[in-house]
Amino acid sequence: MxxxxxxxxxxxxxxxxxxxxxxxxxxxxxxxxxxxxxxxxLELRVSAIAHSSRRLLQQLGVWQTLPSHRLGPYQAMEVWDHDSFGRIAFHASEANATDLGAIVExxxxxxxxxxxxxxxxxxxxxxxxxxxxxxxxxxxxxxxxxxxxxxxxxxxxxxxxxxxxxxxxxxxxxWDYQQRGCVAVIECSEPHGGCARQVFLPSGPVAWLPLADPHQVSLVWSADTAVAAELEALDDSAFAKQLQRVSDQCLGQLKVVSKRASFPxxxxxxxxxxxxxxxxxxxxxxxxxxxxxxxxxxxxxxxxxxxxxxxxxxxxxxxxxxxxxxxxxxxxxxxxxxxxKRGFGTAHPLAKLVRGIGLKFANSFGPLKRQLIKSALG
Ligand SMILES: Cc1cc2nc3c(=O)[nH]c(=O)nc-3n(C[C@H](O)[C@H](O)[C@H](O)COP(=O)(O)OP(=O)(O)OC[C@H]3O[C@@H](n4cnc5c(N)ncnc54)[C@H](O)[C@@H]3O)c2cc1C
CATH class of the missing domain: 3.50.50.60 (FAD/NAD(P)-binding domain)
Structure with a gap:
């Protein structure tokens, strides 16, 4: 030993x-x-724990000790492009699983x-x-x-x-992504339904990760440094308005219910x-x-x-x-x-078209979608 x-x-x-x-x-x-x-x-820093990580934590006898009211298992995932028609959605049942992972603080x-x-x-x-x-x-x-x-x-x-x-x-x-990740806990008027959502904007992706409370999500808004600086300067209600604007109304009315922080x-x-x-x-x-x-x-x-x-x-x-x-x-x-990052970080019309078609194809083509779900499960 x-x-x-x-x-x-x-x-x-x-x-x-x-x-x-x-x-x-x-x-x-x-x-x-x-x-x-x-x-x-609720803590601001959360992680989406994949199946492989959860298995390890179960083997070590830790996962079982985590309080269920602080765990956000998610059964579905939706990813879309704000600027095109591209959208992909998975459900755990498509991989014969009960969930795709869990959000933990x-x-x-x-x-x-x-x-x-x-x-x-x-x-x-x-x-x-x-x-x-x-x-x-x-x-x-x-x-x-x-x-x-x-x-x-x-x-x-x-x-x-x-x-x-x-x-x-x-x-x-x-290398520096020249972005900052802004995090906060957000209350939403529509229930999140155990779905992890992410929209790609030309300035970076915005993710809403479902927490144990059906009306609370953890926000990770990655944005180019200049955009992030503007967001950080806003008060909570102006910030929530901006968030609302990019959310395509996926979670109804949004409100910041925590401190906000950001990381390079x-x-x-x-x-x-x-x-x-x-x-x-x-x-x-x-x-x-x-x-x-x-x-x-x-x-x-x-x-x-x-x-x-x-x-x-x-x-x-x-x-x-x-x-x-x-x-x-x-x-x-x-x-x-x-x-x-490169594929989504551009507003070039041709790139938008290609990613729109790519996401639509991935969403409707069974084998590719199953492969994507497998990667998401870890
Ligand atoms: C905005 C954001 C969102 C994220 N979301 C996810 C997600 O959804 N899923 C996911 O898998 N990952 C996510 N991550 C990444 C994840 O947070 C990190 O990969 C993870 O926290 C790294 O853990 P660690 O233990 O390696 O390092 P850390 O958590 O940084 O721990 C390092 C520890 O070392 C200690 N330390 C440092 N120097 C010394 C010293 N000299 N002596 C003694 N102790 C020292 C520190 O105090 C600290 O406690 C995210 C990251 C960010 C920035």
Missing amino acids: QHFIVVGGGMIGLTAALGLRQQGHRVTLLEQGAAPTYTDT NRVLEQHLWQRAAAAGVELHENASVSAQQVTAERVWVEANGQRFDGDYLLAADGGRSPLRQAAGLPLTF LRMQYTQRWLQHRLLVLGDAAHTIHPLAGQGANLGFGDVSDLLKVTAEDFTQRELREWERTRKLAAVEMISAMEAF
């Missing part, structure tokens, strides 16, 4: 720590912030992961910011708040900025995910556009594949294979996001 030091108590670090501990490894997790907690107020999931990890015997350290690290072919150590932690492997799950990745000098490919959107891809005994995963290894809601799912995939390696005695070669497989999964996702 090995001693893993995991840096980062987000969804991915906590899931990795719990999985490794359940395999019998010794695990120490260091998180620079406080242990995650949540209140009755990041903090809610993190809190339950933290509790489960503590119960499983992960050595959890909150308010522990890693400020130094050393990784050799034999050992690793990190320093946090003047205390040194020694181990066999170091996992960097410390998010998109990843101080560990930077300190290790791992090369990064990145950037593609990042770390070129090396394994350096001696340092492994990089989750947002530390890749960040993608939120348009398909796949960023965290990609991170859960990193964990799931890693746990297959660490279940038995393993070699550096097997870790190298893990790195290869996961890099491929990330590159495929990044390319798909790019194709979507």
Whole structure:
């Protein structure tokens, strides 16, 4: 059994720590912030959890502990182009499934992961910011708040900025989407009916993700930086008017019922995910556009594949294979996001016609639609 030091108590670090501990490894997790907690107020950051991620969380015994009144399972998905006749709609029944996934607030999931990890015997350290690290072919150590932690492997799950990745000098490919993702909780006069909706505007996609309350959705409005700045400057009622305008009335009257926040959107891809005994995963290894809601799912995939390696005695070669497989999964996702963004991010009349025809064709052609549903399920 090995001693893993995991840096980062987000969804991915906590899931990795719990999985490794359940395999019998010794695990120490260091998180620079406080242990995650949540209140009755809905959180702004949510994730659409795909079937594959949910399976992993079920195997780890966490999914079952999540409060059902904070989960938004969705049975349908509708995507359309604001500027053309293109529209595609899926229903879980077309894939013989009861749902296509579930919306969960990041903090809610993190809190339950933290509790489960503590119960499983992960050595959890909150308010522990890693400020130094050393990784050799034999050992690793990190320093946090003047205390040194020694181990066999170091996992960097410390998010998109990843101080560990930077300190290790791992090369990064990145580009700025030149968009911001504006998020808020929205109340709608029409029930969402368990449907995740997304409209593509030339300035970026707008998604309404169904929450447990049939009249509340989580908004992710990705918009070019200048448009986002204008939206951010609006008060809630003017913002809701703009939202109403782009919604094609799909949810009736809309009202902002939370604070609003926004995040810069950037593609990042770390070129090396394994350096001696340092492994990089989750947002530390890749960040993608939120348009398909796949960023965290990609991170859960990193964990799931890693746990297959660490279940038995393993070699550096097997870790190298893990790195290869996961890099491929990330590159495929990044390319798909790019194709979507380029295809929809233009108001050129010919592009509009092509995407209108493309969406209509995909909606009516059974095999292609089933393939799309399979990808959406994860
Ligand atoms: C607007 C938006 C919408 C999204 N929607 C979806 C979606 O629908 N579905 C989906 O799958 N994904 C979605 N994502 C992506 C998803 O939110 C991320 O992929 C996911 O949160 C990454 O989790 P993580 O654990 O890798 O990183 P993080 O959540 O960033 O966690 C990193 C942790 O490391 C800690 N840390 C950092 N440095 C140190 C240090 N030096 N020492 C100790 N601790 C440290 C931080 O405090 C933090 O807790 C979305 C993203 C955005 C921006």
